[in-house]
Amino acid sequence: MKIEEKLATEYKYGFVTDIESEEFPKGLSEDIVRLISAKKNEPEWLLEYRLKSYRHWLTLEHPEWQYCKVPPINFQDIYFYSKPKSKKDVYKSLEDVDTELLETFEKLGIPLTEQKRLMGVAVDAVFDSVSVGTTHKEELEKVGVIFCSIQEAVEKHPELVKKYLGTIVPYSDNYYAALNGAVFSDGSFVYIPKGVKCPLDLSTYFRINAKESGQFERTLVIADEGSHVNYLEGCTAPQRDENQLHAAIVELVTLDNAEIKYSTVQNWYAGDKEGKGGIYNFVTKRGHCKGKNSKISWTQVEAGSAITWKYPSCVLIGEGSQGAFYSVALTNHHMQADTGTKMIHIGKNTKSTIISKGISAEKSQNVYRGLVKIMPSATGARNYSQCDSMLIGDQCAANTFPYIDVKNNTAVVEHEATTSKISADQIFYLQSRGFTAEKAVSLIVNGFCKDVFKTLPLEFSVEAVKLIEMKLENSVG
Amino acid sequence: MNREAMAELAKKNIDTSSKDLSDFKLTHLELFKQKGFTQKDPEAYKFTNIASFMDALETSPYEGDEIRFENYLDQNFHSVVFIDGVLKSPLPIVAGLSFTSISDAFAKKSFSLIENNPLSHFHHALLGSGIQIEIASKTKIEKPIRLVNIVTRSGITAPTIIIKAQPFSEASILEENYDQAIAHAVISESYVHIEAGAIIEHIQLSHGSESALMHSTTQAYVGRDGKYNNLLLNLSGKLNRRNLGLELLDSGAHGESYNLYLTNKTEHSDISTVIHHRAADSTSNQIAKGILDGDSKGIFTGKIHIYPQAQRVVSGQLNKNLLLSNKAQAHSQPQLEIFADDVKCSHGSTTGQLSDDEVFYFMARGIPAEKAKILLAHGFGLEIVHKISNKTSRQKVENIVMEALKTKFQLGASK
Numbered sequence: 064m065k066i067e068e069k070l071a072t073e074y075k076y077g078f079v080t081d082i083e084s085e086e087f088p089k090g091l092s093e094d095i096v097r098l099i100s101a102k103k104n105e106p107e108w109l110l111e112y113r114l115k116s117y118r119h120w121l122t123l124e125h126p127e128w129q130y131c132k133v134p135p136i137n138f139q140d141i142y143f144y145s146k147p148k149s150k151k152d153v154y155k156s157l158e159d160v161d162t163e164l165l166e167t168f169e170k171l172g173i174p175l176t177e178q179k180r181l182m183g184v185a186v187d188a189v190f191d192s193v194s195v196g197t198t199h200k201e202e203l204e205k206v207g208v209i210f211c212s213i214q215e216a217v218e219k220h221p222e223l224v225k226k227y228l229g230t231i232v233p234y235s236d237n238y239y240a241a242l243n244g245a246v247f248s249d250g251s252f253v254y255i256p257k258g259v260k261c262p263l264d265l266s267t268y269f270r271i272n273a274k275e276s277g278q279f280e281r282t283l284v285i286a287d288e289g290s291h292v293n294y295l296e297g298c299t300a301p302q303r304d305e306n307q308l309h310a311a312i313v314e315l316v317t318l319d320n321a322e323i324k325y326s327t328v329q330n331w332y333a334g335d336k337e338g339k340g341g342i343y344n345f346v347t348k349r350g351h352c353k354g355k356n357s358k359i360s361w362t363q364v365e366a367g368s369a370i371t372w373k374y375p376s377c378v379l380i381g382e383g384s385q386g387a388f389y390s391v392a393l394t395n396h397h398m399q400a401d402t403g404t405k406m407i408h409i410g411k412n413t414k415s416t417i418i419s420k421g422i423s424a425e426k427s428q429n430v431y432r433g434l435v436k437i438m439p440s441a442t443g444a445r446n447y448s449q450c451d452s453m454l455i456g457d458q459c460a461a462n463t464f465p466y467i468d469v470k471n472n473t474a475v476v477e478h479e480a481t482t483s484k485i486s487a488d489q490i491f492y493l494q495s496r497g498f499t500a501e502k503a504v505s506l507i508v509n510g511f512c513k514d515v516f517k518t519l520p521l522e523f524s525v526e527a528v529k530l531i532e533m534k535l536e537n538s539v540g
Numbered sequence: 541m542n543r544e545a546m547a548e549l550a551k552k553n554i555d556t557s558s559k560d561l562s563d564f565k566l567t568h569l570e571l572f573k574q575k576g577f578t579q580k581d582p583e584a585y586k587f588t589n590i591a592s593f594m595d596a597l598e599t600s601p602y603e604g605d606e607i608r609f610e611n612y613l614d615q616n617f618h619s620v621v622f623i624d625g626v627l628k629s630p631l632p633i634v635a636g637l638s639f640t641s642i643s644d645a646f647a648k649k650s651f652s653l654i655e656n657n658p659l660s661h662f663h664h665a666l667l668g669s670g671i672q673i674e675i676a677s678k679t680k681i682e683k684p685i686r687l688v689n690i691v692t693r694s695g696i697t698a699p700t701i702i703i704k705a706q707p708f709s710e711a712s713i714l715e716e717n718y719d720q721a722i723a724h725a726v727i728s729e730s731y732v733h734i735e736a737g738a739i740i741e742h743i744q745l746s747h748g749s750e751s752a753l754m755h756s757t758t759q760a761y762v763g764r765d766g767k768y769n770n771l772l773l774n775l776s777g778k779l780n781r782r783n784l785g786l787e788l789l790d791s792g793a794h795g796e797s798y799n800l801y802l803t804n805k806t807e808h809s810d811i812s813t814v815i816h817h818r819a820a821d822s823t824s825n826q827i828a829k830g831i832l833d834g835d836s837k838g839i840f841t842g843k844i845h846i847y848p849q850a851q852r853v854v855s856g857q858l859n860k861n862l863l864l865s866n867k868a869q870a871h872s873q874p875q876l877e878i879f880a881d882d883v884k885c886s887h888g889s890t891t892g893q894l895s896d897d898e899v900f901y902f903m904a905r906g907i908p909a910e911k912a913k914i915l916l917a918h919g920f921g922l923e924i925v926h927k928i929s930n931k932t933s934r935q936k937v938e939n940i941v942m943e944a945l946k947t948k949f950q951l952g953a954s955k
Contacts, residue, residue: 454881469872470867
């Protein structure tokens with residue numbers, strides 16, 4: 064059975080918005096860091112933070128331990144700040160936003176204008192280095208939820224930003240965290256006050272548009288005692304021959320009895336069939352379950368990027384806190400992914416669940432790397448991990464590297480992993496019932512990913528299924 | 541004993557009776573001096589700092605009675621006894637079984653060594669003790685072969701064991717290490733070549749005293765339809781670092797790796813295995829179990845690498861750790877690297893304490909909790925021993941492991 068190249072699906076979001084942009088000179092230096100800070104009218108303490116990060120970054124070397132080949136990146140050849148040109152320096156409201164931009168987001172399926180807004184979802188749209196608009200602000204303000212860009216949060220709620228920024232992912236954490244600390248641009252800021260269950264799902268949509276630029280956003284979500292929020296994140300970029308860097312930081316904090324559900328559907332441009340171009344997605348995502356019985360869950364569908372290299376993690380500090388990680392990582396063409404999670408159990412009776420599904424097709428490489436660490440203080444900790452891989456084609460690779468460190472004898476830690484291919488029997492069964500081979504594969508793959516998809520919010524779940532189907536169209540053999 | 545002292549020791553050991561051998565040793569001595577304990581893969585020795593273990597090794601003279609090899613013979617085995625790395629017992633005379641000294645085998649160029657760990661160069665610089673065993677084709681050695689190494693002098697011994705199994709031969713080999721309660725290090729390397737259709741069972745038992753360091757590396761090559769069953773058992777010792785490299789070279793090659801580590805007090809056990817599936821239709825199975833008490837540490841790293849041409853491979857791995865104290869640490873790193881699509885691979889890892897449900901089950905049947913815990917822990921450990929297919933070897937090892945389980949852990953005593 065060989066159904067190669069039956070359809071030529073192209074990357075749907077590969078278009079470029081023809082909009083003039085305002086860029087700082089290429090490269091990175093203390094001056095650029097100061098310029099970015101000045102552009103955003105930042106207070107002195109934030110500039111200091113950026114400079115400390117930058118100086119620390121200069122002392123670091125690019126890490127080598129990862130299981131993906133990262134071609135040397137010339138940091139002097141990247142625009143670290145790019146903003147669509149507009150009459151206004153800051154978008155005060157959606158009326159200030161240029162029509163080209165609004166059209167771009169509409170084309171991406173993210174309507175921002177009043178009459179076309181998605182029901183029940185508030186969106187913060189980030190275009191290159193700036194946030195162009197946040198919807199449903201008034202509705203959220205009524206219940207005290209703050210949802211805005213980081214820049215706005217620095218202006219309006221400096222005490223909150225100052226209290227939490229960089230406490231979850233310090234700039235000294237890793238190479239790209241230090242880089243982000245120095246040059247971070249817009250991202251979303253969310254604060255859910257005590258006892259509030261956020262009435263809408265919050266969502267940020269990231270778009271890289273400018274050529275030779277990088278996106279370095281920063282997201283901070285704080286869930287105060289007893290609050291609850293669903294947060295969604297989506298991303299796309301135009302189709303270009305050169306690689307672009309995306310190095311973001313996401314920090315989550317939950318206090319007593321609070322819960323954050325963070326879902327990502329990542330569909331950055333992944334490069335063409337020969338592996339040319341695509342986004343390098345090097346992101347540090349981490350959540351601290353600070354309060355008792357607090358919960359953080361990460362759900363990710365990783366279907367894009369030339370290289371994905373990230374480990375959304377949970378540090379379970381509060382007694383009885385829970386962390387979860389659900390992931391589907393699909394790679395095809397020449398894509399590389401080294402992704403997984405870290406669950407650090409510190410508090411008593413903490414629980415974590417890891418379910419990871421990796422699918423590799425064609426010449427791609429898919430790695431699950433995960434750490435489960437039970438500290439001596441984590442009495443009664445419980446972890447369950449399952450990571451399954453599926454291989455489609457004989458030139459791809461699937462690797463699993465779990466690290467399990469247990470320092471408390473009352474902990475129960477379980478890990479399971481399997482690797483297999485879609486069996487001919489399964490395909491034959493479906494074919495004999497009238498499915499085409501391609502449809503059969505897509506059905507089986509979706510079934511394989513079911514455990515993860517069912518944890519996604521409805522809109523995302525539908526999108527994820529379609530995305531996987533679309534990605535697999537050419538690779539069935 | 542620091543690096544300089546080790547180099548000095550190796551230098552003293554080089555004699556000039558054979559130029560080839562002394563040249564080989566000098567080359568590696570120089571390399572050791574230059575490179576020290578450096579290691580290609582920084583993660584391979586993440587939990588075990590060889591340099592600090594070697595530095596802490598103190599030497600003291602042995603003042604006990606003279607050890608007689610006769611005490612270590614066992615009529616159920618073809619025994620070969622080494623004392624401080626020197627062959628003492630007469631070699632068994634068995635049809636189809638031949639022994640060659642390492643220096644003679646080196647002169648005949650009948651083996652090649654590889655450098656894949658931080659002590660390789662040092663071991664090669666000390667090359668000389670040990671033995672080469674060859675099993676003639678289509679021969680089955682009924683009695684198991686037993687290699688005993690007893691250390692009476694403090695210092696370092698570096699044995700080399702070469703096992704050559706000619707086509708369709710079969711044998712069970714048991715390696716045992718003992719010492720007279722003195723500080724010392726055994727840095728051993730074993731090479732096992734299994735030709736088509738040959739079956740080798742290889743049990744490597746480390747039973748050192750409180751201050752004993754053991755660093756062993758076993759490299760096995762399995763040919764078409766060959767079978768290799770390796771058991772690494774760390775029963776005691778200050779440090780037990782065991783490496784196993786298993787190369788499944790041709791179709792039908794089958795490898796098994798079973799590990800048991802029992803640690804208490806401040807003991808440190810680190811087992812690292814790599815199974816390379818280089819050919820289609822090769823299969824492997826692996827189980828590693830640890831019982832950890834006191835302040836001890838148990839590390840298991842098991843990598844399974846499946847090459848692109850190795851289709852239809854079936855490979856399974858399981859690591860289970862039983863923690864008996866709240867200070868013991870278990871680190872488990874199962875790793876799968878898969879480059880072929882038509883394979884079935886799985887690994888599992890669990891860490892925990894004895895389950896209350898299981899203890900309750902016994903209690904409901906009239907067995908007191910203390911007794912139940914002992915039975916459960918013994919059952920947990922003995923599963924590995926029961927993987928030994930040769931009956932004589934299995935009985936012997938079972939007695940030794942049972943004894944270790946009984947004396948090592950105060951199971952049942954309430955903590």
